[in-house]
Every structure is written in C-alpha cells, then in structure tokens.
Amino acid sequence: MTGRQGFLVIDRLVRGVSSGGLRMRAGCTLDEVTGLARGMTMKEALHYDPRARYVPLGGAKGGIDCDPRDPAAYGVLVRYLRALRPYVERFWTTGEDLGLTQDLVDRAAAEAGLVSSVQAVFPLLDDEAAARRRLADAFAVEVGGIGLDELAGGCGVAESVLTALDRAGVPHAGTRVAVQGFGTMGGATARFLAAAGLRVVAVADVRGTVACPEGLDVEALLAARDAYGTVDRAALRPGDAELPGDAWLSAEADVLVPAAVSYAVDARNQAAITARWVVEAANMPVLAEAEELLAARGITVLPDVVVNSATNAWWWWTLFGDIGADAEEAFAHIRRAMRALVEQVLDRADEDGTAPRAAAHRLVADRLPEIAERFGCYA
Incomplete structure (x- = not known):
C-alpha cells in the first residue's frame, strides 16, 4: 500500500465511451477531477461536427494525488492503471495531462497489461489497424525537435x-x-x-x-x-x-x-x-x-x-481519419477548427x-x- 489516492470520474458516456486525460500532482482532489471530467464533456461537445468522421465521446478525467517528481511516482502510476484496467479497456480513453507525459502513460499502461490507453475507442473505428498506424505515425512526427x-x-x-x-x-x-x-x-x-x-x-x-x-x-x-x-x-x-x-x-x-x-x-x-x-x-x-x-x-x-x-480533438481527428499523420495538415485543421x-x-x-x-x-x-x-x- 502506498497511501496515495487516485480518482476516476466519468461524467458521461457517449456510444459507451468517455475521453479525458490523467493528471498527477500533489494535492489532487476528487472535486478537482470531477470538474475536469465535466469540462471534458463540454470540450467533446464543442467539437461536434455532424459532417466529420470523429464523433465526440463522453467526458471523463483521472487524477492521482502524488508529486510526479517523487521517486515512487511511476510505481504509483502503474498500480493506478492496473487497478482501473477494466475501465480503460471498455469505458475510458486517457492520455497525458498535468505532471505526466504520453510516453510515461504509454509505458505504464503496457506494464499494467493494457493494449493502449485509448483502447476503449477501438471498437468504434471502421478500420482499427489503419487507425492505430495513423496515430502511431502522427506521434512519430517532430517539428523543430518537439x-x-x-x-x-x-x-x-x-x-x-x-x-x-x-x-x-x-x-x-x-x-x-x-x-x-x-x-x-x-x-x-x-x-x-x-x-x-x-x-x-x-x-x-x-x-x-x-x-x-x-x-x-x-x-x-x-x-x-x-x-x-x-x-x-x-x-x-x-x-x-x-x-x-x-x-x-x-x-x-x-x-x-x-x-x-x-x-x-x-x-x-x-x-x-x-x-x-x-x-x-x-x-x-x-x-x-x-x-x-x-x-x-x-x-x-x-x-x-x-x-x-x-489536444483532445487532434487525437480523435487523427484516429478517426479526418486528418493524416502530417504536421502541416494537422496545424491547418486545428487553426480552422479553433x-x-x-x-x-x-x-x-x-x-x-x-x-x-x-x-x-x-x-x-x-x-x-x-x-x-x-x-x-x-x-
């Protein structure tokens, strides 16, 4: 037992799935995560476009009360994801947020036995293999070292x-x-x-x-x-x-x-x-x-x-196929939409x-x- 507290709040499910990042910070509270989950529902709805392939999901958020610089933080992250594995597998797609990088979330998710931190959305895809390749290719793109x-x-x-x-x-x-x-x-x-x-x-x-x-x-x-x-x-x-x-x-x-x-x-x-x-x-x-x-x-x-x-919309625009794994295409789409x-x-x-x-x-x-x-x- 670590004595740390972790939270998951699912504000709404759409098509049975919700979306929202996982944050880690000392002092993170249930009220904070609840407010963030409600905000994710709103972000998803604000990007609803009936003409797009990406259809908004529900809103959710995860939070861990731990300083990400603590030497024990990674182990806490793995145990959190392992404990919430059934939710990540079926109901909650997640990724980096305050205190965590996507690389760290991906590594911890794999150690916790998960296929992906966004695997709950895979059944909603027309071509899962192509979508996963497209997202992986997009994550490999760098612009000016970032x-x-x-x-x-x-x-x-x-x-x-x-x-x-x-x-x-x-x-x-x-x-x-x-x-x-x-x-x-x-x-x-x-x-x-x-x-x-x-x-x-x-x-x-x-x-x-x-x-x-x-x-x-x-x-x-x-x-x-x-x-x-x-x-x-x-x-x-x-x-x-x-x-x-x-x-x-x-x-x-x-x-x-x-x-x-x-x-x-x-x-x-x-x-x-x-x-x-x-x-x-x-x-x-x-x-x-x-x-x-x-x-x-x-x-x-x-x-x-x-x-x-x-941030959230880019993931789904890419995964669902509204944009490809190209920086200029992504930036142009983001600028138009925003x-x-x-x-x-x-x-x-x-x-x-x-x-x-x-x-x-x-x-x-x-x-x-x-x-x-x-x-x-x-x-």
Whole structure:
C-alpha cells in the first residue's frame, strides 16, 4: 500500500465511451477531477461536427494525488492503471495531462497489461489497424525537435489568442504575452505565438519567472527545459531577469496565458493582472469569483473548455481519419477548427450579453441533446 489516492470520474458516456486525460500532482482532489471530467464533456461537445468522421465521446478525467517528481511516482502510476484496467479497456480513453507525459502513460499502461490507453475507442473505428498506424505515425512526427502530439494543443491555444486579437483589431506584431507554465501546453503556445510575431515577455516555471520586456528567446528556453517544463537558467541572456514565481501575474502584457495548474488565479491575486485577455491554456486556472472581478475591470477570460480543447480533438481527428499523420495538415485543421469555435463562442457572448464561458456552456447545452439523440449517451 502506498497511501496515495487516485480518482476516476466519468461524467458521461457517449456510444459507451468517455475521453479525458490523467493528471498527477500533489494535492489532487476528487472535486478537482470531477470538474475536469465535466469540462471534458463540454470540450467533446464543442467539437461536434455532424459532417466529420470523429464523433465526440463522453467526458471523463483521472487524477492521482502524488508529486510526479517523487521517486515512487511511476510505481504509483502503474498500480493506478492496473487497478482501473477494466475501465480503460471498455469505458475510458486517457492520455497525458498535468505532471505526466504520453510516453510515461504509454509505458505504464503496457506494464499494467493494457493494449493502449485509448483502447476503449477501438471498437468504434471502421478500420482499427489503419487507425492505430495513423496515430502511431502522427506521434512519430517532430517539428523543430518537439513532437506533433506536444504541439497540437499549443497551436489551438495560440489560434484562440490570435482570433481574439483579430476581432479587436489588435496587430499581432509586438503584442505582449506572459505564460505561466512551460511544459507541453505552455511551451507550445509560446512557440506558436512567437512565430506569429507576438512578444513573449515572461515565462513562469516552478523555479520562478523569467522576463524580458523586449521579448524572451522562446526557442532557446524550449531547448533548455527539462521534462517538467523547468528552464535551465544557464540559458538566459544577460538582459533576461529572474523574478519571483508570481511575477507572471503582474507582467506588463496584453495577454496572460495560465498554462500550468488549476486554481492559479483567485479573488486576491487577480488584482495584479493588467492584461486585456486571460487565455486559459490550463484546466480551471481562474476561479469563478476571480473571473467576475476580472470582467468588472474589462478583462476577458477565454475559457479552458474552448481554448485548450485542440489536444483532445487532434487525437480523435487523427484516429478517426479526418486528418493524416502530417504536421502541416494537422496545424491547418486545428487553426480552422479553433478559429471557427472561438468566433462562435464570442459571437454568442456578444449576442447574449454574457461572458465567453457562459456562451460556451450554452453552445454545449444546444449540442448535447443532438449528440444524445444521434448516438445515445449515459449521463
């Protein structure tokens, strides 16, 4: 017995299957995993396209209360997957999330006796062998030394930012961005935004915040990070400053991207934010009371269920055959889909006079009955 706690919450089954990642962090709770599972149901519904091969699944989430840096963490992960093997085999497709990489999940799943962490979806595929080859080929693709699977989500976050800027008539070049978290999602988001001409002025990791008003060298920082997204400070330039961990909140930026832990922005520390947009690359980073206070100050929060949904969607677009194992095809599809989705959400928010999160929830409420009628569900 390890004394560790692990959780699985299945919010909804569609066609008998649910989808949602597995996170590992010290302090992970059942309430947290429940909220994340509900968010996965919404992400799946928001990407429903009756013309696509990919048909959304239900939402689920797994969580383990353990520091991923703990020497015992891998053994805990294997025991968790072994204990939940019947669910992974039939009801729950999962993959990397906070604290875990897909390689680690795959290795632990194999050790736990599983064929794949997404094997529950295999019976829904027209050609399982071809689909599995396509996904494996996609995972083998690298762009600039980073795997396509690690870049897909950040491409979606970046496109969400660019869509918001375009609607507001704000030029990309020189727009300042601060990113909290430099792992898979934060790092990829920073890369795509820098490539679009934005200036990444602050990046926070577990060691603190690194900042430069003229813009950080994102590619150098990406090359200098470890598996947990921590940047080797030896890679910093003379003009790069090392600041406290919470300095990303008050950075002089136009866009703030929390891309690490949940509950990062609360009613107290939101007062430090001066950015015009907060774009939720992480799951549940802004607490509800903080979001209300930000809105009262004219700061728009683009919600996680929209912004970071491309990671999950990319898996299914690839597995079901809407896209192939090609980076440019994947990025083009992600950009089209995310721009259309963000536009829909912001249009609905304008029409209803609500916040983008409420608008996204209303879009979900419109789509879930149609999905249930067409494919059945177990809510």
